[in-house]
């Protein structure tokens with residue numbers, strides 16, 4: 001057995017996607033994985049000689065740049081010597097033309113093309129178009145090829161783009177001007193599958209069942225026979241699935257820690273504790289740090305300050321708990337488990353430069369520098385829906401797998417203004433009723449995330465002939481695929497009536513209930 005941990009790309013045939021910064025790059029990865037082909041995205045600056053695995057094929061993504069601009073990113077020329085098929089999408093096509101045409105043959109077009117177009121396939125026998133006839137594609141470009149590079153032929157065109165698809169079958173290079181990864185391109189997924197499977201010969205064995213076995217083996221190799229691992233576990237799906245993998249791999253050499261930060265939902269700590277220990281056999285310690293969190297949060301209203309305080313307090317509590325554990329071999333814990341998902345990785349490797357900080361997500365990863373712990377991130381290659389599938393396969397209860405995400409700072413960022421025990425009680429009760437009614441109505445799995453928010457304004461009401469002057473609860477329920485954009489959920493009025501009546505009647509301190517009808521953007525999911 002080698003001492004180097006095996007990478008996922010060494011185990012599964014992998015299509016390498018080189019990202020030039022298009023807003024759709026990650027969708028290429030998604031589509032291929034939907035076809036059960038493993039795909040990984042790396043920045044376009046990746047040096048091929050520094051890859052520790054050999055891809056079965058390479059896809060060059062789109063980009064906001066123009067290939068002829070001075071500051072345009074260019075692919076490592078070694079890509080063309082790999083001896084594997086290459087597909088360029090939009091900018092990727094232009095990059096192929098540019099590099100195969102002595103840095104010429106791409107110009108700004110007088111007619112920019114955004115939106116739908118109909119493709120006419122000229123080369124029916126071209127394997128990229130196997131089983132695909134004329135179809136609708138989605139275009140988004142301002143540059144165009146002005147000449148066909150040597151050795152290439154035109155495989156398809158649109159009325160506007162004579163070079164909508166070009167190929168050099170001998171050199172195994174394809175380029176397309178449209179975007180197959182977006183859903184508006186009707187046969188896009190089929191085209192990507194043709195490339196990966198028919199042209200590159202990648203096997204279609206990427207599924208969570210195969211992943212479990214290789215991942216557990218990978219963790220065992222990484223940790224070795226004696227070292228012990230610590231991990232923060234919230235009861236959310238990511239950390240639970242990660243913990244379950246560790247538990248399967250190394251049993252009770254994995255120490256899970258659940259921190260009660262005083263701003264969890266009603267009954268949450270007890271429920272999570274029961275599910276993880278009795279239900280899943282995870283070695284879990286619950287640390288009640290609620291007083292410490294609430295003391296630190298006292299009189300703080302600013303959302304960013306709340307997030308920082310909670311993040312820092314998590315770290316302190318976690319460090320303290322880690323120090324209490326004495327491993328059976330060696331004198332300290334060597335590894336830290338993190339539930340990092342692929343979207344987090346994509347965000348950090350994407351070729352876009354730093355994006356503006358909208359809000360600071362609390363981050364347990366801040367522990368690293370101080371603790372000198374080595375990281376274990378078993379979900380680093382997975383999208384959320386893959387994590388959920390994995391969870392189901394590993395026997396994690398359906399309700400936990402499909403739980404709405406719950407932010408680490410908890411209801412502290414759902415109480416606008418200072419966080420105090422009476423305010424927590426109001427927010428908790430209202431949230432509980434809202435979620436209970438959503439479940440009763442059979443809507444829980446249709447909604448991506450729902451919660452109640454306590455607003456720091458008072459309004460006048462009348463109850464039992466008495467004047468009331470109490471706070472407002474705002475309900476939020478959204479539908480989204482990736483939490484980057486979201487729409488508010490369309491409840492029927494009767495449902496809203498029921499929830500509103502119950503909250504005002506059952507929760508002391510609330511005089512009014514409103515429903516948030518703002519999408520993201522311009523709003524965010526959480527109110528703080």
Ligand SMILES: Nc1ncnc2c1ncn2[C@@H]1O[C@H](COP(=O)(O)OP(=O)(O)OP(=O)(O)O)[C@@H](O)[C@H]1O
Pocket residue numbers: 231232233234235236237238239240257258259260261338339364403404405406407408
């Ligand atoms: N109360 C908590 N105790 C211990 N760790 C926590 C707690 N809350 C959050 N964490 C840590 O912060 C990480 C990030 O939280 P996040 O909410 O993104 O993931 P999750 O809770 O595992 O899943 P989900 O996104 O479904 O809620 C968790 O994976 C966990 O490691």
Ligand SMILES: O=c1[nH]c(=O)c2[nH+]cn([C@@H]3O[C@H](COP(=O)(O)O)[C@@H](O)[C@H]3O)c2[nH]1
Pocket residue numbers: 307359360361362405406407408409449483520523524525526527528
């Ligand atoms: O673990 C977390 N720590 C945080 O600090 C945090 N802030 C927001 N969220 C969750 O992220 C998703 C997008 O939320 P926003 O639109 O409010 O940024 C939604 O699912 C939010 O609940 C967090 N999760």
Ligand SMILES: NC(=O)CC[C@H](N)C(=O)O
Pocket residue numbers: 022061062063064065066089090091092140141142143144
């Ligand atoms: N979507 C793209 O890749 C666009 C490529 C290039 N920026 C153009 O406008 O043509």
Ligand SMILES: [Mg+2]
Pocket residue numbers: 234236405406407408
């Ligand atoms: Mg969570």
